Amino acid sequence: MDVLxxxxxxxxxxxxxxxxxxxDNTSIGLRNSMIRADVDDSYFKFxxxxxxxxxxxxxxxxxxxITPKGVNYLQEYERRLNVGSDWSIEGNSSAQEKKREEEMQDKALQRSNAKWTKFGFFITLISAILGLLYFLWENIL
Incomplete structure (x- = not known):
């Protein structure tokens, strides 16, 4: 039975x-520390x-x-809490991978938006110049 x-x-x-x-601690000391910390001690013996x-x-x-196996488990548990609980093979959490992917998509979208903004500015500028030339052509000639 793996209580973890x-x-x-x-x-x-x-x-x-x-x-x-x-x-190191006695069973009574451990149970009392659970009670003081408001941790459910109903399954203490289990x-x-x-x-x-x-x-x-x-x-x-x-x-x-605690044995070395317990220390290793606790270190791994703490590391998962700090980084994220869903791990990939490389050691990166899927949450980190998803965040990195979203950042790359945001950068690509920003580049695309910048291109369309420049394109729109130049079209507007050309339209204004053509409108000014038409106005001058009609009024002067």
């Missing part, structure tokens, strides 16, 4: 891993057992400590 993939227990499991990064079975934490002399 169950919506009801994930927040509590990540909270416990963060507490154990700060230092979470502890799941993290232990998944080798994210281990018990030694009635104290719980």
């Amino acid at each position: 993939n169950i919506d009801d227990t994930k927040a509590g499991a990540v909270f416990l891993l963060r507490q154990l990064v700060k230092g 979470i502890i057992e799941g993290l232990s079975e998944g080798s994210y934490i281990e018990e030694s002399f009635s104290m719980w400590r």
Whole structure:
């Protein structure tokens, strides 16, 4: 049972891993820290057992400590929170790729708009010159 993939227990499991990064703790200390932080502790025993079975934490002399696997998971979890949760193969999130694609489309649209603006300005200028020449031709000649 992987408590890190169950919506009801994930927040509590990540909270416990963060507490154990700060230092080893007893079961009572961990449960009290969950209560103080207003984290749902109703699944506490289930979470502890799941993290232990998944080798994210281990018990030694009635104290719980985080394992390297737990530290790696927590680092990856924090990195995903900071960057985005949907990852591509290259390590970029699809949100970043979508943003980059939108920026490229915006730049292409701006270049296109600039071309049409210049074209419209020159057509207007030529029309004004032709109108002035027509006016001069009619009134002077």
